[in-house]
Structure formats: structure tokens, C-alpha cells
Amino acid sequence: MKLKIHLFTLLAGTLFLVSYFLSDFLWENLWIFYLIPPLFFGFSFLGFFVMAILKKNRTGIIIGVLILGIFLSSELVNSEIFKSGKILEATLIDDQSAMRLTLRADKKFEMESSNLFSEKIYKGNYQLIDNKIIFKDKRDDNNFIPDTVSIIGDKIIIRFDKNGKPITDFARYFDIKRNKIKNAL
Structure with a gap:
């Protein structure tokens, strides 16, 4: 029985880590059901890990601790x-999607684009x-956000009309939630 417990702990833990690290892929392909593999393998792993602890299976305990360590480290x-x-x-929300922009002090940005069926995160540098x-x-993906945008008040303006006036129609600007930039107008 001792041999099986640590093998099952290793198998369930490995499958949990694989499904955890592939969660973006699973989200795109399984949509709502993407949680089923990580939950199933996660609870299976925890069950076998607890059994290894109760049976005092040293190999199972070491495997469990290593898998938990990998998960917690990531x-x-x-x-x-x-x-x-x-x-x-800042956030731009329309009827069916949302974009969340985060600028960081080290000149890196994160743009999270999500809709009902998918979520993508873009990372890069900004000036x-x-x-x-x-x-x-x-x-x-579709270059909806130009490479240069302007901060005006509590908005990030994406487009301007032919007279240089900001276009602030529905879903045409980011609403700023937090702004620590000193020189923003």
C-alpha cells in the first residue's frame, strides 16, 4: 500500500500542476469547464497527500511537500x-468586454483584455x-488601442477627432481608477 500512495500522490500532484500551469489554455478551449481538471486533480492530490501523512509514508510526504512548494512558489x-x-x-468597459491597464513604476505595463469567452494578458514596456x-x-490583438494615448483628467483618451478634440463616447476611453503620475494633466 505504501508504494501506491506515493505513486498516486505523485501522479495526482503532477496532473494538478500541469492543469494549473495550462489554465489559460484550458480557459480558451473549455471555457466554464476549465476549472474541472485543476479542482479534480487538486482534491485528488490533497486526498493522497493526507493519506500519505496518516500512513506515515515518507516518500509520499516528500512528494506532496515538493508539489505544494512548486505551486506556492509559482x-x-x-x-x-x-x-x-x-x-x-485604468479600465475601459463596453457592453461585452473589458480592458484593464496597469502601468508600473519600472516602465512596464499590463493590459488585461477579457470578454465572455476569453481573457488575454499583454505585457510590455511603455514610455x-x-x-x-x-x-x-x-x-x-486587433490594434484597438493605438501605440500613443493621452491622459486628460481622469481619462486616458484613445482617439481624437479631426479638430484635436478628445473622443469620449461610450467605450472610447479608459476610466482612471488610480493615478500616481505627477505630470498628468
Whole structure:
């Protein structure tokens, strides 16, 4: 029985980690059901890990601790602890989708684009000149967001009309939630 417990712990834990690391892929292909594999394998792993502890199966316990360590390490690395501070957060919401922009102090940005069926996160570098944000990397799939946008008041303006007036129609600007940029107009 001891041999089986640590093998099942290893198998369930490995499948949990694989489904956890592939969660974006599963989201795109399974949509709502993407949670089923990580939950199933996660609870299976925890069950076998607890059994290994109760049976005092040293190999099962070591395997369980290693898998938990890998999971917790990846969560820690992806957390806000190791990222530069947020200096601007803004959201553009329309009827069926949303885009969340985060600018960080180390001149990196994150653009989270989500709709009912998918969610993508774009990361890259930006430059700030006066009230203009110049994106140096890809911001979205369809180039809806131009490479240069302007901060005006509590909005990030995406487009201007032919007279240079900001277009602030529905879903044509980002609403700024947090702004620590000193020279924003």
C-alpha cells in the first residue's frame, strides 16, 4: 500500500500542476469547464497527500511537500510582491468586454483584455512623455488601442477627432481608477 500512495500522490500532484500551469489554455478551449481538471486533480492530490501523512509514508510526504512548494512558489512569483509598484490603473468597459491597464513604476505595463469567452494578458514596456503614454509593445490583438494615448483628467483618451478634440463616447476611453503620475494633466 505504501508504494501506491506515493505513486498516486505523485501522479495526482503532477496532473494538478500541469492543469494549473495550462489554465489559460484550458480557459480558451473549455471555457466554464476549465476549472474541472485543476479542482479534480487538486482534491485528488490533497486526498493522497493526507493519506500519505496518516500512513506515515515518507516518500509520499516528500512528494506532496515538493508539489505544494512548486505551486506556492509559482503563486508567490506571480504575486504583486515581486512586481514594481502600480502608478496607474485604468479600465475601459463596453457592453461585452473589458480592458484593464496597469502601468508600473519600472516602465512596464499590463493590459488585461477579457470578454465572455476569453481573457488575454499583454505585457510590455511603455514610455511616459508629459501626458502621453507610448506603448513600445503589443497592447491587444486587433490594434484597438493605438501605440500613443493621452491622459486628460481622469481619462486616458484613445482617439481624437479631426479638430484635436478628445473622443469620449461610450467605450472610447479608459476610466482612471488610480493615478500616481505627477505630470498628468
